[in-house]
Amino acid sequence: MSNSTHPSQGRQYASVFDLNGVPRFGQALPLALQHVVAMIVGCVTPAIIVSGVAGLNEHDQVILVQAALFASAISTLLQLFPFIRFGKFQLGSALPVIMGISFAYVPSMQAIAETADVGTILAAQLAGGFIAILVGLSIQKIRILFPPIITGTVVFTIGLSLYPTAINYMAGGTSSPDYGSWKNWLxxxxxxxxxxxxxxxxxxxxxxASILIGIITGYIFASFLGLVDLSGIQSAGYFQLPKPLHFGLNFDPSACIAIGVLFAINSIQAIGDFSATTVGSMNRQPKDKELQGGIVMYGVTNILCSLIGGLPTATYSQNVGIVTTTKVINRCVLGLAAVILLIAGFVPKFSALLTTIPQCVLGGATISVFASIAMTGIKLIMLQEMNYRNTAIVGLSVALGMGITQAPAALATFPAWVTTIFGKSPVVVATLVAILLNTILPKEKKEA
Incomplete structure (x- = not known):
């Protein structure tokens, strides 16, 4: 039975295993909370990392975290419930996916924040949104440029490039006066x-909820070590609307290119999450209109999010895992999760509480996330035969990407824009080298 009737009202309720329809609130709430628990840490951590690198004060840090929650909620709702349809096109995937602030952009955002400001990141995000829209509209033609060997190399490089961030956080954060102390490591x-x-x-x-529980227990443990500072919560309000354009938009061509390349890659990567959702929970491949609408909406929501101060979003793989494990695909369940995030985004006290999490605790919790990102990349790479050609593509791309960024003086004589695009984040170099090598290296007979 896909529908059930409430005895007192005679109302028809949908099953949580149906894509459409409204299920009972009592049934939907715990399932929605499960999604919130799985993603809320990942949603706010990039904002906390970027605000630390950019040197934001406590007030601005709370606004950035608040915007991250708000942006994730709006992006998810627009993806779940397309309201623009014409012909075979719909704006949004209408698939059971959760959107959240993405770790994939963290290395590039850190690089931009070191030399510029948050407004430069948001302007690059706005430009990247238009690139995602173009990718979505031409997805059938350009998809061939991004086989698993390419997307896998990029994801693997993202994971590797995040390791120093996790280690610096575990040591207490580079800006901390007690960086590297035994208390932080403990x-x-x-x-x-x-x-x-x-x-x-x-x-x-x-x-x-392992990461959330880990952070809560780590937070309590760190408080006994005197590592928690709650002073910022008192000054935060109980209710505040997001502040559009609070950080401004500062367009820098090199930053736009660095972030834009990632938007193109993440647009293709989203196909994997959409496919995993439909195959794992509905036993079918995603339809063309779902893929195209999903990627175009991904671009549209990122343009919107850049204006309200939310950092770049993407589909959340951990929530895809929940959907495919539980087979709960009802869009209202995931919509309720987004509404919970939306409410949290209106409460600065909650955002301020999140900013009090010690960096060492965040590092201890997220290093496992970064490790899983790298291993996801390896799994994608291994979908193709690791012959001499593919080994060369992966090895050279990662070597040049990671190598150039770990030798800061390597591009010292080049113009500043070259350093911003190629010298700060390994992901851009690895992506471009992988695409180039995959295009020009001769395919082996069996592969061809």
Whole structure:
């Protein structure tokens, strides 16, 4: 039975296993909370990392975290419930996916924040949104440029490039006066131990919420070590609307290129999440209109998010995992999760509380996330035969991408824009080299 009737009202309720229709609130709420728990840490952590690098004060840091929650909620709702349709086109995928602030952009955003400001990141995001729209409209033609060997190399490089961020956070954050102290490392490893333990020994919600539980227990542990500063919460209000254009928009061509390349890659990567959702929970491939509408909406929402101060979003793989595991595909369940995020985004006190999480605790929790990103890249790479040609593509792309960024003086004599595009984030170099090599290297007979 896909519908059930409420005895007192005689109203028809949809099953949570149906894509459309409204299920019972009591049934939907715990399932929605499960999605919120799985993604809220990932949603706000990039904003916390970027605000730290950009040197934002407590007030601006809260606004950036608040905007991250708000942007994720709006992006998810627009993706779930397309309201623009004409002919075979719909703006939005209408698939059960959650959108959130993406770690994929963190290395490039850090590089921009070091030399510019948050407004430069948001302007590059706005430009990237238009690139995503172009990718969505021409997805059938350009998809051939991004086989698993390319997307896998990019994702693997993203994971590798985030490791120094995690280690610096575990040590307490480079701006901290007690950077590298034993207290920071103790709290970091305690948090990591909880996350790893729950991931491997727990089941159900405890496993799904491993990172959130790890941060909560790590936070309590760190407070006993005197690492938690709650002074910023008192000055934060109880209700505040997001502040559009609070950080402004500062267009820098090199920053736009660096972020724009990632938008093109992430647009293709989204196909993987859309496909995993439909194959894992509905036993079918996504329709062309779902893919195209989803990627175009991904671009549209990022343009919108750049104006309200939210950082770049993407589909969240951990929530795809929940959908495919539970087979709960009802869009209202995921919509309720987005509404919970939306409400949280209106409460500066909540955002301020999130900013008090010690960096060592965040590092201990997120290093496992970064490790899983790198391993996802390896899984994608291994979908294709690792012959001499493909080994060369992956090896050279990662070597040049990681190598150039780890030798800061390597591009010292080049113009500043060259350093911004190619010398700060390994992802751009790895992507361009991988696409170039995949295009020009001769295919082996069996592969051809």
């Amino acid at each position: 709290a970091a490893f305690f948090t990591l131990a909880v996350v790893v333990g729950l991931n491997h020994f727990a089941k159900g919600t405890l496993k799904l």
